[in-house]
Amino acid sequence: MLDLTSVASGYGETQVLHGLSLRAEQGRVLAVLGRNGAGKSTTLKTIMGLLPTREGTITLDGQPMGKTPYDIARMGIAYVPETRDIFPSLSVRENLEITAKRFGDSDSPWTMARVLDLFPRLGERMDNGGTQLSGGEQQMLAIARALLMNPRLLILDEPTEGLAPIIVKLIHDKLMELKHEGLSMILVEQNFGFATSLADDVVVVSKGQVVWTGDADAIRADENAQHRWLGV
Numbered sequence: 001m002l003d004l005t006s007v008a009s010g011y012g013e014t015q016v017l018h019g020l021s022l023r024a025e026q027g028r029v030l031a032v033l034g035r036n037g038a039g040k041s042t043t044l045k046t047i048m049g050l051l052p053t054r055e056g057t058i059t060l061d062g063q064p065m066g067k068t069p070y071d072i073a074r075m076g077i078a079y080v081p082e083t084r085d086i087f088p089s090l091s092v093r094e095n096l097e098i099t100a101k102r103f104g105d106s107d108s109p110w111t112m113a114r115v116l117d118l119f120p121r122l123g124e125r126m127d128n129g130g131t132q133l134s135g136g137e138q139q140m141l142a143i144a145r146a147l148l149m150n151p152r153l154l155i156l157d158e159p160t161e162g163l164a165p166i167i168v169k170l171i172h173d174k175l176m177e178l179k180h181e182g183l184s185m186i187l188v189e190q191n192f193g194f195a196t197s198l199a200d201d202v203v204v205v206s207k208g209q210v211v212w213t214g215d216a217d218a219i220r221a222d223e224n225a226q227h228r229w230l231g232v
Contacts, residue, residue, distance in 0.1 A: 001026040001184060002047070002077075002153060007056035009046040016042040018208040019056065024153065024201075029185045031199035031216070033192070033230055039208040040188045041082060044157050047186075048072055048079045060153075076152035082161060082188075084142040088130035092122055095130065095141055099148040108150045115144040118174055136167035143174070154178070155186045160194055168194065192230060196220055204229045 002024040010016040016039045024030040032040050045051045047058060049069045058065045066072045073079075086095050100112050116123040119140040125133060133141065139159060146154060159175070160168045168191070175198055179185065189195040196202065196216045204212035204225065212225050219225060 001061060002186070003057075003059045004043070004047070005057045005059075007043075007046060007058060008054040009042060009051050010054070011042075011051070015054070016208050017046065020205070020209055021056075022203045022210055022213075024184060024186050026184055027182045028200040029179050029187060029198050030201045030203065031195040032186060032188045032203055032205060033195060033219070034205035035229070035231060036190075038205045040205055041157055042208070043205065044079065044081075044155055044186070044188060047155065048077070073149060076150075078146035078149040078151035078154050080139075080142045080146050080154070080156045080159060082157040084138050086130045086133075086138055086141050086145070091127050091129055092133070092141055093126040095145055096122075096148060099145045103149045110147045110150045112148070115147055118147070118177070119144050136163050136170070139163065139167070139171060143171075147178075151183075153184045153186065157188045158190060159187070160189060160191050172198065192226070 004020060004022050006019045006021055008015060008017050008019060020039065020043060032043060034040050042051065046053055049065070049067060049072045060075055066075055096112055096115065104111060121137060122140055122144060125137060130138065143159070159171055163171065172194055175185070179198060187195055187198060196219060199216045202214055202216055202219045203210045206229055211229055212219070
């Protein structure tokens, strides 16, 4: 589905990714793991066009990716950044409606009603502004907004960061629902148990390169790889 081949990327004169290659398969969840500073978030930002690809290629179903975040979103890729990036001055309703009106239609699988069924708490907070939401509610809103894009591929960067355990479980359960429905996902996550319980496939990144590839069962069984590359 999504292929990165020998990708180099970074910030200004600082190169972070050094020939990184990975593949996200249709209908599967790919977890991208690694220590802080390994290049995980840089990988996602490069996929989304937020950072330029200096070398290598990124393709979706064999077609070159768009150059701008807008073009990439129109290709069917939705991104939930680590910072969530909801519109703080807008209400929950307005945050959702902006996306629903731009990307949805009467035949779309994801509608306002469906995302509110997935996250009932948002339905109780529709008239609250973004700054009035808890961290967990903001994460729910960020995921709901991404789903309203009716994506072929959902990309999530650290969806559990800073959240209480009960909210982490809720987010886990909702993402598991999406997995069971066959939604393709790429997940960057520091929580090893959270990531590997959701993932089908795993890549481990270190110093901007993939250093380990396998499935979730294999990384759970490989204590040497966990210790060497993840500090688990």
